[in-house]
Amino acid sequence: MAPNIEKVNLAEKFAQIPDHWNPRIVGELNGQQVKLAKFSGPFEWHHHDHEDELFLVVKGKFDMEFRDKTVTVHPGEFLIVPRGVEHRPVANEEAEVLLFEPATTVNTGNLTDSDRTRRHLERL
Amino acid sequence: MAPNIEKVNLAEKFAQIPDHWNPRIVGELNGQQVKLAKFSGPFEWHHHDHEDELFLVVKGKFDMEFRDKTVTVHPGEFLIVPRGVEHRPVANEEAEVLLFEPATTVNTGNLTDSDRTRRHLERL
DSSP: OOTTOOOEEHHHHHTTOOSSSOOEEEEEETTEEEEEEEEEEEOOOBOOSSOOEEEEEEESOEEEEOSSOEEEEOTTEEEEEOTTOOBEEEEEEEEEEEEEEETTOOTTTTOTTOTTOOOSOOBO | OOTTOOOEEHHHHHTTOOSSSOOEEEEEETTEEEEEEEEEEEOOOBOOSSOOEEEEEEESOEEEEOSSOEEEEOTTEEEEEOTTOOBEEEEEEEEEEEEEEETTOOTTTTOTTOTTOOOSOOBO
16 A cells, blocks of 8 residues: 655755755655755855765756866766765756755754754755 | 766666666665666566665656556656555656665565566666
8 A cells, every 4th residue: 555655746846945055855765865955156165974965956057066176967967975075066057956865964064053054954 | 085976967877778677776875776777568566675765757757556546757756665565667658767775675676586686787
């Protein structure tokens, strides 16, 4: 039986997100979460001690800056950032991004007290 | 430093998949794997005792049949099938699907000896 199983439409969920750098939870499985976020402008340099992160671009594009290179991620492309690796996402135009990461992941990683830290994420 | 971090382009990877119901591994993080598979026709009824599975449609569409309902999943939509729930994917036309699930997941779940069981997946 599949009483509570519903599909998720990404465009419908993104339409409910009015702000930037504020991930929403849209799915959970195996201790991991699927989150959606809109990126705009530069984020903060940070890393995650214990979590690898996947970024899949749905719309727009963004640059993932590393200390030694930059990778531009377009729609239909994803990037996995391993734990411990410093990174900074920068979106010169607005980008819609699906994140896949452990439920324990905080958006600003080691920057636990940034203005942009979001600890209690809304579920859409 | 980010020596081995490369983005993955889904269309480029799907272009390398000539067959159906044979998932390829295209990413790994936190004990989970990102897999890509082409679906065509009906698969087998099965369930997974210990793994939840996410199916994100990239191209085409497919029906996820449950014992009590069917959910049609289109591009830009995903569906999470919780562990223990019997399901059967059916694609009336070819569909390109991204899977996100634990590295331990076998495609036919409790059917451990199906002709379609794939235990050793290629990495693209």
